Amino acid sequence: MATSHRLDMLSPSAQNPNFLKALVSVDCVIFGFADNELKVLLIKSDLEVYKNRWSLLGDLLRPNEDLESASYRVLKERTGLSDVYLEQVYTFSSLDRHPGGRVITTAYYSLVNIKDHQLKLSHNELHWHPVNELSNLAFDHDKILQTCLERLREQIQEHPIVFNLLPEKFSLRELQALYEAILNTKMDRRNFRKKFFLMDWLIDLEELETDVSHRPGKLYRFNSIHLKDLKAAEIFSSEEEL
């Protein structure tokens, strides 16, 4: 039995045909929230095989960047956004997942506030789609989307990340509608409020909603004390640290 770790023997034999040199890509599942629905940003595939089917936003990794940088680049190029919440979810590597050849892709999901960025999207073929009405995406993107949605559902149970999907100021109704949209459930209003106040995630802005055709609710913002929790978790899993 071989006693060596093959990676140790790697250099400089990068031409060895026993080892795959693959194209690597990132695919971003960009979530947004509008009309009380969870949406995902998609683009029309212009690959012939996937004519008229929708696709996630992705791109091939470049020689000088890592996966996270590539994801940020895709987001920046497609939506104009920087400083977005981004999380790596899973890497997909089926031999036949890309009709053009062997491409391994790492899926990230991103949470953005749709309202902030409507303008950037108005002149190209990008569209926000309700996640619940989707199927038959190009490539293996149905599966990637489902995997990311499932991870998002897990993450919001423990971590204060949904705020990335909302404007700076929001009402409890909006916050609850967002949870309900992501988890596809209905929740009790009184218990929802109680829980959030207990968790101390909200700061009362002492302001009221405007532009609603009913009694306006109070506005809140995210309590950034809890950013440190996120940062701590992020540093932990970030590739640049430790």
Add this chain to the structure above:
Amino acid sequence: MATSHRLDMLSPSAQNPNFLKALVSVDCVIFGFADNELKVLLIKSDLEVYKNRWSLLGDLLRPNEDLESASYRVLKERTGLSDVYLEQVYTFSSLDRHPGGRVITTAYYSLVNIKDHQLKLSHNELHWHPVNELSNLAFDHDKILQTCLERLREQIQEHPIVFNLLPEKFSLRELQALYEAILNTKMDRRNFRKKFFLMDWLIDLEELETDVSHRPGKLYRFNSIHLKDLKAAEIFSSEEEL
């Protein structure tokens, strides 16, 4: 702004120097449990830069396999194991993570029953190391190990997977010691027992331990009713399904 999804333009331009063709590897964090400690299986790096440092078990992806197959192959080759519990955790892609060149690696963790497989390891440079006493592994393997350990800790809170680390028959003491080793905590014995019986994860074998120098405890096995939960979750996130 480009309106096309670059992946759509991929074929047949696989030689485009704007895009990285990278070596891809898997690294397996193989966990075991012995002497009341959580262990990880490591190999001595024989790369000169990492002389005398320990490394995770990994290998480069081959042209005809996906990441999961490669992980199973590594496990089979190194430990003789098939049918092991394996879970993808994270993909690491720093530009400088491998001294031999650009290698992107996907980390998996695996749970094995050490006792079943002692023989396979006796004649090579593989060793089980306590996870708590580790640092200064080769490559970025400290970080990979920490990331996998953290994921394991999350997973055991919700899913009945620790049984993969135990023999078929085990006592509640062993089970509790395992949880304590993984989570690095102490737990209350009565509450621990109550919780597991309530969750219905255990089947009483109506047998007693032997070879202990004290009052023997009852033996249990994992209630495989709950395999379906694992299967369901696995199908969901598996790349071959959906």
Add this chain to the structure above:
DNA sequence: CTAAAATTGTGTAATAGTTACACATTTGTA
């Protein structure tokens, strides 16, 4: 054979968290 060491097996009370549930109030609109 007996006593000591080690560990098993067992229940309850206090606390904390979750769920179910209804009505008066505020605002905009017709």
Add this chain to the structure above:
DNA sequence: TACAAATGTGTAACTATTACACAATTTTAG
């Protein structure tokens, strides 16, 4: 001015978690 729509609020029942102690079983050492 009254109707529609949504806000804001508290309590009781239930469930889950925690803290905690003692008698019984087995092995080992004397």
